[in-house]
Amino acid sequence: MSNPTHDPVTFDIIQNSLQAISDEMFAAMRKTAMSAIIYEVLDMGTGICAADGEIASSGAGIPAFIGVLDKAVKAVLRKHPVTAIYPGDVFATNDPFYGGVTHLNDMVLVMPVFAEGEIVAWTANIAHWNDVGGMVPGSMSTDAKEIFQEGLRVPAIKLIEKGVSNQAVMDLMMVNSRLPAYLKGDMWAAIAAVRIGDKRILDLVAKYGKDTFVAAMDHFMDYGEQVTLKALKDLPKGKFSFAEEQDSGQIYKVTVEITDDEFIVDLIDNPDQTPTPNNASRDGVIVACQMAIKAVTDVSAPANGGSFRPLVVKTRPGSIFDAQEPAAHAFYYEVEIRVFDLILRCLAQHLPEKLSAGSFASICGTVVGGPHPDTGRHYTIVEPEIGGWGAMPGRDGNNAIFSGFHGETFNCPAEIAEARYGLFVDQLALNPEEGGEGQWRGGKGIRMDYRVRADGNFLTCGYTRSRILPWGMQGGHDGTSNHIEVIKTDGSRKRYAFATGVELNQGDIVRVVTGNGGGYGDPKKRDRAAVIEDVKNGYLSPERARTVYGVEV
Template sequence: MTDVDPITFEVIRHRLWAINDDQARTASSLSGTAIVHEGYDFNAGLTTASGDGLFVGAYVLHHATGIDDFVRKIVEQWGYDDIREGDVFFTNDPWWGALHANDAVLAMPNFAQGTLVSWSGIVMHEQDVGGSVPGSMVATAQDQFVEAPLLPGVKMGEGFALRKDIEGIWLRNSRTPTLNRLNLRARLGAMRRTHDRIVELVERYGLETVLTVQDQIVEHVERVVRARLAEIPDGEWFARGYHDHDGTHDTIYPVGLALTKTGDRVTFDFRDSAPQARGPINCARPALEGAVLGVVLMELCYDLPWSVAALRRVISIESTPGTVIDALPPAATSAASFMGTLTAQDTSVHAMGQMLLTSARHREEAQATWNPGMSGCTIVTPPTSFGEEPTLAFMANHFGGGGGARVHSDGVNTAGPFHSMKGRVPGIEVLEQRGKVLCTHRRELIDSGGPGRFRGGVGMEYGVMPYRTGVVSSHSTMASGVIVPAGRGLAGGLPGATASTRVLRATNIRSALAEGRLPTSASELTAERVDVEAPKQHTTVTEDDVIVGTIQGGAGYGDPLLRDPESVLQDVRSRYVSPEQADVAYGVVIVGDEVDREATEAVRARRREARRAVGSAPPRVDGDVLHPVADVVEVVDTGNRRTQRCSICRTELAADDESFVAGATTRELDWGVAVPGLGDRVSPEYVLREHACPGCGVALAADVQHRDDAPLASRLFPSKTLAPVQS
């Protein structure tokens, strides 16, 4: 270690940050697939020589949060003496660090002055990597052997060039070898540029200085994250997701999380999760870690380098091998990246949101879950002659889901997934050009955002069809949050819409196109029949069929009856909320184009009264506010004890080390309160539970649960160090 002055530290820190961002942009620009250069389904990362994660890019986070794990496996397998400048290492094996077989990882060591300085890595989603189904995501797979071949870590290149034998094995198993070959070279070119820039950095500032700054980056991020955790009250928070359908069986797989924070450390305990599935929804341990680390980067490292190594020093992740989020071979994992992985992510978002709400300083970082899971489809048109490659249109419309509501504002409409700040829906023209499809429409979906004091962002509806193919095409649906809403609101907010996929068979689409009409919604089409797809399903489609899918909205924050009526009116005018839902979910009565305030207050008063406890009035308490707990729940010191109360009416709810839900009234809501028509689609095994203040009837929490499950009772640990805060 050498002494580095603060200015030099900042210059090198930002230079490395920029180098990683530049390699990501370069790789996506050179890619030949729309899902990468349009949808940004990829990411890049930098690690130290030993594999400590320094930076990950702002694209799909859990792609890059496992690059450090892959590098450490390379070092363990080859040893430093057999790793040379210009070597290139590759894997698409989930137990080596890929999310699933399609997400291939390429990593390269960066040498300067004869010394291994760092590693760069880039992950891209490939259109097809083999297996029994075009697109390589096999809905009916019950083990890995009907999915794409897996390559554990291999040395794919030497001297900055790819080895033809290893590359040949990889491409031989793909239906789209041309695109896969181009993506390999896109990664290689970007990482070669990164290598040269690392050499330039060392030449300018010196080898010891650059190595020291890398270590100091990790130490800096660790120090700040520990400090932020120390400012959050200690406690335990729970979240549970219900992953629907495994590809073959209409089965629900619970994923349970207990998040414990003590001092400056936090533990994510997923041991209360279902055994691994006989289907492709499982994820391996590296994907679980990537999902959790990505959530913490987003919510605690918003102004810091995204250093995975720093988080690994302060976060523990506990799981049981052989479960749906920590599967063991030969588990099927072809849908892992957006199934088990994202269920783990969504439960982490919900638990962390509850934790952050308890901190007066950090509560504004809390968010309800964004459009959870995924709902997407792939249309594959087979070649019309021998020697041609099929065309694959991976419709990444899930990048148009709604953002989760926040403590201070609504969720962002059609924002995309939580884990990819730069993710976006691929351009229609590019998809149509590359995929032999026609996109009939995309539109924001009314009533899809979860109700709350702040509304979840709305999702999207899309229509797509095979176009000018001359043959029958195959279609794969891969979705979650279909049978049970996957979103979770915070502090009384409700979930957003579920996902759905319908195939309109034998429609009038071709006659409409011949007349010069392009439908703007499914309601403008006629069809001989409508097939409602299972969450995971393979089928065939013709040029007379139109696939119509809906993408979930984000969940809400806070009691919907606390939402400003004028905000509801504006939502109705903007077609984010229907007039009917304005009444059902928000208690806002709209007459003509204005809010009837007197009627609105009367409706809301009746609904709050229905929530309140029957009988004698509950006790009220006064005291100094120590810290918040939820939107309208706070801990107060009465002088001789600490307790939790409603901040609106001061009704006492529970002791400071108990769950405030214990003192609330609880009832089951009709699903239509969250989203119109949702009750017709949700499994009757699951309920929407609302917990309210027994004194004033304000909603305190709401959750989606199996009807036999007990309420999720998070709790705070007693603390004597917290001083009163300003109300």
């Protein structure tokens, strides 16, 4: 018979309370941040970790960010003896070699929660800060060869000790940024978020007791493991391998082995790390693999540390998926999303009821900046982009949403972009390019035009699936590419996928184009009424309907 203080109803209440606390942390951060990429785009994540660092509850935000938080806490615990961690401490890290996992723009803040003199949990958050120094505005350069060129490294250090700010560290961070006011505002928003989480958890512990609180988290971890193990039993067993050429010409390879109790991802046989910012840390690749196993097991149950106990990830130190210091990491996200996509493509033909044809599958990071035409102050807009998802049996792909890797975020509204940055937004429309047709068609990407308002501006971008297109399945057509086109005032045009510091002047157009997803099934089998509806909605021309679908409209 279970201890009456550890009954399942109490455990459920505590777990749901932790979720509510994570969401409140998210709301606090969103409402107080300075940068639009945080408060509008929601390029952030919040969560609660157990005393040992395992993720216990996640808030809203980018799934790939939530998966960073436990790894950051564990890095803090490796570096700092528990005897040197106190109530009121707040730690910061952005360095992929010290628990930061991603790149230097993504700052993680974690705070220990003490009850009865010992750590019972950690509150944590992560967000993209627009500029942390480095060789270019926005801190992301396709020309960087080592991490020292990418900005200020913050290696899991105390930002606040016993509730008192370390002003020297804060000053050092602000003086290294081209946007110090924004950095300061975003930093204090993150501090407010972990502090409100700390307060709410202490209220929870006071209500139910420390032992019950800790037991509830342990129980939910075990439950997460059981959910994954149950789902694994229903998946096809064996080894599945796939290799895919990348836009760069490199070949990425994966072998996924599924057993009754393990999901093994083998990425050992892959290229060496590069002297470019297209590298990923092992922890970052683990996040991509965690998202993949979640996608094919149980997408409805909340994820926690227990959910990923059956996951085994194999990498080779010194490879692009396990880059060693001092490798540059600015565009890590395009490497990690390729891992995520590679695993899904490897398994898609074996799990058609769960996985779709290829999606635009890129963050499509877009950075535009320069002197603001109204104030003369430097501005930088950092935008991930929305695009088209792949089709699957019984349904068309989603139009114009973020990749599954990027998750619950929003595009920056035109009104905000025009008010805060030195740009006009001339259009935001669905991508009219032909591609992605099938019995069920791929979702549409976007076409968006930024018009530059002043001379001396710049563009930096990092897009993949620019040459290797989203794949069609079972006779469906491939999708279309992700790219940027710069249209100069003299009418000349140039296309980009990866570029740094492209010169922009008044009147130039930056045209963002994201891909249409791949189609599924023979286009000739598409329902005639659906084809007519596509033509009516402008997704398809009458000529294309005739030649691809065989339908006269």
